[in-house]
Amino acid sequence: MRFGSAVAWSAAGADAGSFANPSYAALLELDCNVIVPENELKWEAIRPSATSFDFSRADAMLAYADSKRIAMRAHTLLWYVQERFPAWLRNHAFGSNPRASAEALVIDHVRTVTRRYSGRIASWDVINEAVNNNSGQLRRNALSDAVGNDTSLLDLAFRTARAELPTAELVYNDFMDWGGGSAHREGVLNLLRGFRDRNVPVDTLGIQSHLGFHSSAPAAEIVAARTPVMRAFLDQVVGLGYKFSITELDVSDRDRIGSIAQRDADVATLTRGWLDLLLSYPQIRDVLVWGMSDRYSWLQGFAPRADGSPVRPLPYDRDFLPKPMRQVIIDSFTTTAARPA
Numbered sequence: 645m646r647f648g649s650a651v652a653w654s655a656a657g658a659d660a661g662s663f664a665n666p667s668y669a670a671l672l673e674l675d676c677n678v679i680v681p682e683n684e685l686k687w688e689a690i691r692p693s694a695t696s697f698d699f700s701r702a703d704a705m706l707a708y709a710d711s712k713r714i715a716m717r718a719h720t721l722l723w724y725v726q727e728r729f730p731a732w733l734r735n736h737a738f739g740s741n742p743r744a745s746a747e748a749l750v751i752d753h754v755r756t757v758t759r760r761y762s763g764r765i766a767s768w769d770v771i772n773e774a775v776n777n778n779s780g781q782l783r784r785n786a787l788s789d790a791v792g793n794d795t796s797l798l799d800l801a802f803r804t805a806r807a808e809l810p811t812a813e814l815v816y817n818d819f820m821d822w823g824g825g826s827a828h829r830e831g832v833l834n835l836l837r838g839f840r841d842r843n844v845p846v847d848t849l850g851i852q853s854h855l856g857f858h859s860s861a862p863a864a865e866i867v868a869a870r871t872p873v874m875r876a877f878l879d880q881v882v883g884l885g886y887k888f889s890i891t892e893l894d895v896s897d898r899d900r901i902g903s904i905a906q907r908d909a910d911v912a913t914l915t916r917g918w919l920d921l922l923l924s925y926p927q928i929r930d931v932l933v934w935g936m937s938d939r940y941s942w943l944q945g946f947a948p949r950a951d952g953s954p955v956r957p958l959p960y961d962r963d964f965l966p967k968p969m970r971q972v973i974i975d976s977f978t979t980t981a982a983r984p985a
Contacts, residue, residue, distance in 0.1 A: 645923075645983055646715070647973065648678030648932040650892065652940065653701040661940030663708045667964050671936040673712055675959075675970075678767075680717040680891070680932055681705050682942075685757070687723065688730045694749065697756055706764060717932070718761065719891075720769035720817060721754050722801050726785035738790045746790035750797055751804050758808040767813040767930070769850055769891065770805050771798050777819050780831025795835070799844045806845040817850030817891055820877075822870040822918070823858040829877050836884050849881055850891035851922070854934070855914055857899050863910040867917030874921060882927050889930040890922060894941060894957035895969065898949050907956055912968035919976035929983055931973070938962050 649672060654660035661682075663669045672679060683689050684701040691697055709716040726734060738745040758768070776783050784793060791797055805814055816839070818832050832849070839846045859866055881888055895914050897907040922928055935941050939962040943955045954962060959970035 645928075645977060645980070646678045646930045647977065648676045648680065648715075648717070648930065649936045650682040650719075650932065650934045651679045651705060652682045653684050653705060661935050661937060663705070668937060668940070671960055671964060672714070675936070676714055678715040678717060678930060678932065679705070679709055680719045682719075682934070685718055686720060686728065687733065687753070688728065690757070691730060691733075691753065693732055694736065699760060706761065710764070715767075716765055717891075717930075718757070718765045718768040720772040721757060721805065722750065722770065722797075723772040724774040724783050724785060724788070724798075725772075726783070729786060734786055736786060738786075742790035743792070743796075746787050746797060747800055750787070750801055754801055754804040755808060758805055762809060765812070767815065767848075767889075768805060768809065769815045769817040770802050770846075772817045773819055774798055774816070775818060775828060775831040775835055777824060777828040780825075780827035780829075780834070782831075782835075795838060795842075798835075799839070799842060802839070802844050802846055813847050813887075814845055815848045815850045815889065815891070816846050817852065819854065820849075820851040821853055821855050822866070822874060823856055833877070833880055833884075836881065836886060840884055847887060849886050849888040851888055852892040852934075853890045853894075853918065854892060855895045855918060857897070857910070857914065860899075860901075863913035864917075867914060871917065871921055878922070878925060882925060887927040887929070888922070888925070889928060889932075890919075891930070891932055892934040893918075893931065894934045894943065896943050896947060896955055896957050898943070898947055898955055904956070908968050911956060912972045915969050916972040916976060919973065923976055923980045926981070926983060931977075933958060933973075936960050937964055939964075 652661045654662035654664045656664045706716050895911045897911050900907045900910050935958050937960045938956050938958050941957050943957050
């Protein structure tokens with residue numbers, strides 16, 4: 645199995661969650677054998693226009709990973725959320741044959757990115773978040789509208805990726821956690837069934853695992869109450885023939901009260917319950933957190949605490965000191981049956 649983290653790009657020596665920050669790089673090099681760019685391979689970062697690409701930051705991240713003998717995953721060839729498209733794509737003129745134009749854009753993008761990193765990156769998030777987490781239906785966006793809001797572009801992206809990456813792991817990645825609704829879980833299952841029925845080359849479900857408490861109950865009670873629902877979902881995923889990975893783990897304590905020590909203990913309990921469940925399946929190999937230090941978590945700005953204190957969702961605190969969450973990750977790995985090579 646592999647443990648890893650998302651990493652952001654920054655200028656040399658910058659105070660950021662980047663390998664350019666020596667304090668942060670030390671955490672990566674101590675704990676991780678795989679990293680994933682947080683944003684640097686998304687369309688917004690690498691495709692400033694329909695006819696141009698900029699790989700400078702992604703190239704620097706892969707060079708760092710290679711220099712430390714750390715693997716790098718690719719995230720993501722197509723994030724299927726309209727708000728996450730670059731501005732030019734949100735307003736793109738698809739012309740008199742919008743389907744052909746949309747297909748050409750997707751093929752060009754997938755081929756260009758995969759050919760650049762073929763042989764150097766072995767695991768790819770091909771599609772990210774295609775299912776609306778409220779309705780369970782396929783998301784609408786400029787690209788989907790161009791093809792009549794069917795799954796054809798998703799299929800095309802995977803088939804194009806497989807043609808370029810015959811031995812790589814191809815992943816469908818989505819926002820899965822204990823707090824998600826049944827409509828979203830069923831929507832993801834329907835998408836996975838469709839991929840299988842159409843012989844679309846999808847290997848793995850990426851389970852993002854942005855966890856929260858969504859209840860004032862004791863953390864152990866939350867784990868006990870929610871485990872059966874998630875296990876039933878995972879049983880269906882593996883029954884369809886898929887592997888799965890934890891691709892973006894963090895545990896927000898935004899809604900927890902008490903001392904820092906109590907909040908950290910609650911986060912550790914939720915983390916251990918989640919890992920004990922998912923790691924009980926032999927189909928999982930990768931566990932990646934969405935950052936190593938609370939200082940740089942995306943949740944600080946996206947979902948802050950009402951009391952103004954920093955959220956504490958990651959294995960290390962703001963001062964790069966290990967927290968109970970890190971130890972339960974170690975314990976979960978230690979007690980998990982070895983996977984065959």
